Amino acid sequence: AAAQGNVSAMVNLGQLHYLGHGTPQNYARAAEWFAKAAEKGHPRAINNLGMAYLDGMGVEMDRKKAGQYFIRAAKLGNAHAQYNLATLYVQHPDVLTAAGRTKTDALALQWFRKSAANGHPAAMEYLADVYRYGKLGQRKNPKLAESWQKNNWIKSDKKPALNSDLWERLLELLEKHEVKIEWVKGHAGHAENERCDRLAVEYYKNMKEM
Numbered sequence: 001a002a003a004q005g006n007v008s009a010m011v012n013l014g015q016l017h018y019l020g021h022g023t024p025q026n027y028a029r030a031a032e033w034f035a036k037a038a039e040k041g042h043p044r045a046i047n048n049l050g051m052a053y054l055d056g057m058g059v060e061m062d063r064k065k066a067g068q069y070f071i072r073a074a075k076l077g078n079a080h081a082q083y084n085l086a087t088l089y090v091q092h093p094d095v096l097t098a099a100g101r102t103k104t105d106a107l108a109l110q111w112f113r114k115s116a117a118n119g120h121p122a123a124m125e126y127l128a129d130v131y132r133y134g135k136l137g138q139r140k141n142p143k144l145a146e147s148w149q150k151n152n153w154i155k156s157d158k159k160p161a162l163n164s165d166l167w168e169r170l171l172e173l174l175e176k177h178e179v180k181i182e183w184v185k186g187h188a189g190h191a192e193n194e195r196c197d198r199l200a201v202e203y204y205k206n207m208k209e210m
Contacts, residue, residue, distance in 0.1 A: 010037035011045045018048075018057075019201050027058030038069070046073035047081035054084070063088070067096045074111060082115035083123045090136075105136040121166075 014033030017026045031052045037045030050069030053062045067088050073081030089108035093101055109130065115123035130136050132145035 007037050007040045007042045007045070010034075010040075011042055011048070014045065014048065021201065027052070029058070031058035038072075041076070043073045043076040043078040043081065046076070047078050047084065050081065050084060054088075063092055063095045071096075074114070077118065079115045079118035079120040079123070082111045082118065083120045086111035086115060086123070086126075102137060109136045109138070 054066035
């Protein structure tokens with residue numbers, strides 16, 4: 001179906017190549033299929049291609065190009081792309097604009113809010129931290145922080161947020177332990193990250209077989 005131009009099939013085939021499910025793991029082939037689907041305007045494919053450029057998976061690492069793909073997918077309403085774009089503005093503020101930190105903080109806040117409104121739990125949690133600790137140029141606001149974290153993971157359209165059960169379990173652990181969360185490049189030899197990837201792929205395969 002992908003060869004006949006079915007966009008959803010292109011994205012799924014790219015994902016299979018990326019995960020190595022039913023076919024040898026091949027990040028370059030994954031990026032090729034994501035690119036084909038991205039040309040047809042598929043938001044998830046555009047975001048996935050952005051991640052490929054951000055991590056250098058199957059393509060040469062290029063943060064600026066990654067950001068450009070995130071912008072495209074974010075404007076199409078993809079919650080993951082909105083979160084990725086906001087995170088890029090925070091971690092690499094000079095990649096997409098030279099307007100300065102105040103401007104990039106405002107852009108990051110804008111996209112975190114949109115991602116959270118679309119049900120992205122990590123965006124909700126980041127916004128809670130923004131108002132809890134006064135990040136991104138915002139004043140501390142404990143009540144607003146609590147409202148983001150304790151809204152029962154319901155989006156602005158009254159639908160449940162994505163993977164809320166997993167985020168609730170994670171947040172419970174964060175209350176008990178002092179944790180510093182850092183972004184780690186995927187498939188770059190980081191032992192714990194590689195183990196997480198293997199577990200995720202194994203779970204995905206088991207779910208497909210059920």
